[in-house]
Amino acid sequence: MTGTKAAAPATEYSAGALAVRGVRKVYQGSGRTVEAVRDLTFTVGAGDLACIVGPSGAGKTTLLKCVAGLLAPTSGEVRLGDARVQGPPPGMAVVFQEYGRSLFPWMTVGANVELPLKQKKIGKAERAALVAQALDSVGLQDAPAAYPWQLSGGMQQRVAIARAIAYEPKVLLMDEPFAAVDAQTRAELEDLTRSLWRKLGMTVLFVTHDIDEAVYLGERVLVLSASPTVVMEDIDVDLPAEREQLTTRALPRFAELRAAVYGHVQRAKTFHSAAAAAGAGDRP
Amino acid sequence: MSGMTGTKTKGAESRAGRGLRLLRSGAVHLAYLLGLPAALLALWWVLAARSTNFYYPTLDEILAAFAETWFSERIVDDVLPSLGRLAAGYLGAAVIGIGLGVLLGTRPRIRALLEPVLEFFRAVPPPVLIPVLMLVAGIGDTMKIVVIISGALWPVLLNTVEGVRAIDEVLSDTARCYGLTGTARLRRLVLPGASPQIVAGLRQALSISIILMVISEMFASSSGLGFTVVQFQRSFAIPEMWSGILLLGLLGFALSLLFALFESRVLGWYRGLRQSQRGEK
Ligand SMILES: Nc1ncnc2c1ncn2[C@@H]1O[C@H](COP(=O)(O)OP(=O)(O)OP(=O)(O)O)[C@@H](O)[C@H]1O
Numbered sequence: 378m379t380g381t382k383a384a385a386p387a388t389e390y391s392a393g394a395l396a397v398r399g400v401r402k403v404y405q406g407s408g409r410t411v412e413a414v415r416d417l418t419f420t421v422g423a424g425d426l427a428c429i430v431g432p433s434g435a436g437k438t439t440l441l442k443c444v445a446g447l448l449a450p451t452s453g454e455v456r457l458g459d460a461r462v463q464g465p466p467p468g469m470a471v472v473f474q475e476y477g478r479s480l481f482p483w484m485t486v487g488a489n490v491e492l493p494l495k496q497k498k499i500g501k502a503e504r505a506a507l508v509a510q511a512l513d514s515v516g517l518q519d520a521p522a523a524y525p526w527q528l529s530g531g532m533q534q535r536v537a538i539a540r541a542i543a544y545e546p547k548v549l550l551m552d553e554p555f556a557a558v559d560a561q562t563r564a565e566l567e568d569l570t571r572s573l574w575r576k577l578g579m580t581v582l583f584v585t586h587d588i589d590e591a592v593y594l595g596e597r598v599l600v601l602s603a604s605p606t607v608v609m610e611d612i613d614v615d616l617p618a619e620r621e622q623l624t625t626r627a628l629p630r631f632a633e634l635r636a637a638v639y640g641h642v643q644r645a646k647t648f649h650s651a652a653a654a655a656g657a658g659d660r661p
Numbered sequence: 662m663s664g665m666t667g668t669k670t671k672g673a674e675s676r677a678g679r680g681l682r683l684l685r686s687g688a689v690h691l692a693y694l695l696g697l698p699a700a701l702l703a704l705w706w707v708l709a710a711r712s713t714n715f716y717y718p719t720l721d722e723i724l725a726a727f728a729e730t731w732f733s734e735r736i737v738d739d740v741l742p743s744l745g746r747l748a749a750g751y752l753g754a755a756v757i758g759i760g761l762g763v764l765l766g767t768r769p770r771i772r773a774l775l776e777p778v779l780e781f782f783r784a785v786p787p788p789v790l791i792p793v794l795m796l797v798a799g800i801g802d803t804m805k806i807v808v809i810i811s812g813a814l815w816p817v818l819l820n821t822v823e824g825v826r827a828i829d830e831v832l833s834d835t836a837r838c839y840g841l842t843g844t845a846r847l848r849r850l851v852l853p854g855a856s857p858q859i860v861a862g863l864r865q866a867l868s869i870s871i872i873l874m875v876i877s878e879m880f881a882s883s884s885g886l887g888f889t890v891v892q893f894q895r896s897f898a899i900p901e902m903w904s905g906i907l908l909l910g911l912l913g914f915a916l917s918l919l920f921a922l923f924e925s926r927v928l929g930w931y932r933g934l935r936q937s938q939r940g941e942k
């Protein structure tokens with residue numbers, strides 16, 4: 378896309394190409410229907426790293442669940458490689474927004490990270506190595522024997538991230554994964570995400586509230602409108618592949634992109650009321 | 662709060678210090694456990710000491726009868742058969758209750774279909790079933806075990822259903838993403854996730870099982886604790902009758918201690934989780 382990516386040859390990971398086509402999701406509750414997502418269409422090439430920003434309640438989590446095969450779209454479809462996603466596809470890892478609830482409280486940290494590897498039928502020695510390596514890369518090398526509830530929120534989040542990267546997925550979905558960590562750890566995890574992405578060449582879909590983070594991390598930024606949601610903008614991030622917290626963020630181009638995304642996000646909040654003012658008001 | 666830091670620094674604590682603390686907390690625990698029963702026993706002894714009433718013998722008499730009655734072949738003839746039926750009925754109820762509970766908890770359709778029927782059976786007091794079951798299953802062990810199952814099943818079943826339904830959605834999504842299906846899902850997600858409720862159900866089922874064991878032995882039986890107590894009562898062997906009641910009490914007490922041990926094993930994580938949640942919020 379930007380031509381500067383250091384990812385592995387595209388053919389090897391063509392199974393990781395994501396296509397979201399006309400996805401709409403309506404939640405049918407008792408007496409309450411919510412159109413969380415109206416019409417989303419975009420593609421993410423194999424081995425690409427796309428960030429999604431949008432206002433709270435825009436349906437980002439809903440979208441991610443549809444992509445993960447955890448939620449069936451009301452209409453439209455998600456395709457991964459050349460297959461339609463109808464249930465969680467193999468080789469996809471998700472880091473959930475509610476990280477604390479996504480760890481098994483009856484297992485130690487080490488067992489939590491190891492469990493998906495067992496399901497993948499990876500041998501014992503290799504499992505141990507992967508677990509140690511993943512925990513090390515998130516700075517939790519001392520924690521494998523602890524239980525998740527003995528850790529702080531930020532540490533729990535890092536366990537969830539370690540579990541996802543130990544899995545070595547072809548597609549990695551992350552839902553505001555760094556919301557609960559301090560600024561220093563956050564910067565480290567951002568760099569970790571990028572370096573892992575470049576090393577493993579997986580497709581990454583990264584949801585965030587933080588515009589800076591989206592520009593710093595992504596090769597692309599998708600801006601969603603407020604609910605009912607559509608893709609409002611698709612911005613190419615033409616920053617160098619080699620990114621560094623201070624120098625990259627100091628680039629004039631970074632500031633430009635940041636301003637552009639910021640403008641779109643501001644517009645996203647009023648996107649529908651502007652449309653409604655034009656006459657098509659279907660929301661109360 | 663101090664409990665929180667205690668769990669966090671447990672690696673740093675010396676092994677000897679921990680052993681000593683465990684010992685001390687164990688002693689305190691035991692004092693709490695046995696303090697009130699000991700006091701009540703003393704009270705009983707004092708109150709009954711000058712009793713001349715035929716139906717309320719002194720505690721000395723009862724204890725003497727206890728040793729004479731139960732430290733004999735009655736252990737093999739009555740106590741063990743009772744315990745065997747209790748174990749079979751209780752384990753049967755546990756297996757059926759958990760199995761059916763997991764099925765109903767994960768399949769809303771089947772649950773909707775079976776719920777009215779189950780509610781009906783649950784409402785039938787199990788002792789009422791004894792005459793019916795005697796017709797079908799005779800008066801042997803089978804009938805007694807079925808009676809125990811038919812009463813002890815419900816708390817296990819209903820709690821398991823609740824527990825399975827209450828499993829966190831995010832956790833269940835996580836399991837799906839990482840390919841946990843079939844038996845792996847059952848072993849790693851469903852059973853441990855529902856275990857707090859399942860254990861609560863099993864605890865209720867234990868006391869129901871003991872009650873039903875005794876009642877089922879009072880009908881058309883030729884062995885067992887319930888049978889023996891009724892037998893003593895009919896033959897006016899009053900101290901012996903009281904000693905049987907004492908034995909049943911002790912048995913229930915011992916079993917509930919055993920259960921507490923099992924519970925602390927299985928639900929150690931749950932206690933820690935609850936504690937840390939309370940510490941934070
Ligand atoms: N299970 C559900 N049932 C009914 N409505 C839901 C459900 N989940 C989400 N919604 C609704 O769908 C809309 C989008 O929710 P979603 O969680 O996808 O937003 P989000 O963009 O992830 O928000 P945030 O940034 O706060 O995490 C919201 O209006 C929400 O109330």
Ligand SMILES: [Mg+2]
Nearest residue numbers: 437438474552
């Ligand atoms: Mg969300």
